[in-house]
Amino acid sequence: MSNRIEFTRSPFIKNALKSRYPQLAVFIVMLIGYIFAILAGLIGTPVGSRNFSIVFVWIAWWAILILVAVPFFGRGWCAVCPIPLPGEWLQRGAILRPERSGAKSKGRGLNLRWPKSLRNIWMQNISFLLLALFSSVLLTTPNITSIVLAAMLFAAIGLSMVFERRAFCRYLCPVGGFIGLYSQTAPIELRIKNKQVCVTCEGKPCYNGASTLGFPLRGLRDTPPFGKRGLLDSPLPRRTLGLRSANSGYGCPWDVFPGGLTKNTYCGLCMECIRTCPHDNIAINLRPFSADLAKPSTRIDEAFKAFIMLGSAMIYAGVLLGPWGALKDAAYNVGTSAWFTYAVVFLAIIFVILPGFFTLGILKTKSVLSLKQRFASLATALIPLGLMFWVAFSLSFVLTNATYIFASLSDPLGLGWNLFGTANAAWQPMLISVLAPAQTLALVGGLIWSARTAQKAASEIKTSSIPVIIFCFAATLVMLWLLL
Amino acid sequence: MNSRFFLLLLAAAGLVVAFAPFPVQSIAPQERTFRIEARQFAYSPSEFKVNPGDTVTIQLVSADVVHGLYVDGYNISVEADPGQTASLTFIADKPGSFRFRCNVTCGAMHPFMIGRLTVGTNSWLFRSIGLAVLGLIGFFPFSFHKERMLVEKR
């Protein structure tokens, strides 16, 4: 672990994360923004490029998410996302930690375990594809965006009332699925510091939750130097000793045991375990990019997620940014026969054509592993590639439409307001001269990154990486052709 | 081969591929006129090619609502009311491939109402492909070399 820098070593960062207030402040701003976006879409102008809901969700938020948050902070967005909050607060029966009554009390809801057969990301794959098939309408129609935003909020509340923890985030959220996939490439991670401490840790409060006790270690409470005339029996208030908040909090909302974390995918960076762990054994580290990908995944649902994201980026680049009007018509006119054809082709590219070529490539490679296992492991190489495809696609989309943000700030509902005097800011593409070079950099960089990942994955399972690298190269050529 | 030298060589090759001037066979500039029909949410024709130096006139006709045509990179535009022809003349002095797009909000898919103008060859695409190939060429010996060093260390 020599190539890690621990952020949480800084007392400032650690305290800011341990306290619930800074995060709560961000949560409240986010939740207000989210609800405002829903309302704006419903009551504001139906013209997408003039409505806060479209401009802030699909231009501003999307730009920050895919260009900054995911590549550099992994699940950083999930740390501040407002969607699961109302449900979680209801489930807990508290907004902050329950000071007196303990973590498990007063919660509402059934708190069922999530069904075993659904403990994978197939539901997220499906929810993403559903949105993707309607995306031309979703991206451009304010009230549809509002309905989807509201539906996510209510689905999260509903699932919180029936199931324990954040079932929506873990198993259903269409956004969370790909954030999790790509968060493995981020140079940031939440991990335990010392495995041995976890092994001997009584009760595993990071997973099970812990009620407010005065002192973290029951067993040590009566032994010096803590108890029996030790520190705890001193007249100093416990708060001064820093013991009061040591271990009160909830078990991991994402149903992850922090002690066993080896990849970022399912840790939502909610920071709860930092608050809960009585042994101060949780760290947030700066690390090399894509460190998680050194150990390739073995799961077929995650492998298909990589194909879904790769394919969607290519399809969007062609449909939305290409010069083919018929494609746009087909994608936009949901319900028509042209749209059904579009939907079938969309799904065929993602589930048949791309995985088909990929499988053909690795079919004849020598390995002791089954084809399915090789498929799952080698698809890891598509993770950096797909992320960079999305970056390249989004650069174009975001830079050409960024000026709408200024107009929308002053006139969020498109009702002729002019709050900051920027309502009439003219549409103008931004940084057009650096766009193409930046896209090339992203795509070529992504290709090399994925080639390296392919090589590591292949050497891990002792097979050849060449077919995968060729596949990535071919996909990159298509993407270059579509975008440049 | 010394890997640092190899990398340096590769970077130099990359710079050449990215920036070396493209050989252009010069064709005498012509005057060219294109009639482009705009409707929600497409142009037809949506792709056209000219030679560098050509004087290009675009006659934009709208079949339904008001549409515009803005050429990325050239930063010029024209706007056409329904049923009327508006025209825009410019000298295609920047080679490459450029998107042109509607710049008058015309309905839902307006931000994606896009066509493509190619002036001469789309050389940046070929340069990018060259860079991708170079990237892989550089990647192979270098990374396998690294791998070997790792194995030797073990």
Ligand code: SF4
């Ligand atoms: S998984 Fe989805 S709902 Fe949950 S925090 Fe992440 S983005 Fe928000």
Ligand code: SF4
């Ligand atoms: S992370 Fe902390 S609370 Fe969880 S098992 Fe390890 S030591 Fe115990």
Ligand code: SF4
């Ligand atoms: S509690 Fe769970 S989801 Fe939250 S930061 Fe810790 S491991 Fe991640």
Ligand SMILES: [Cu+2]
């Ligand atoms: Cu338009």
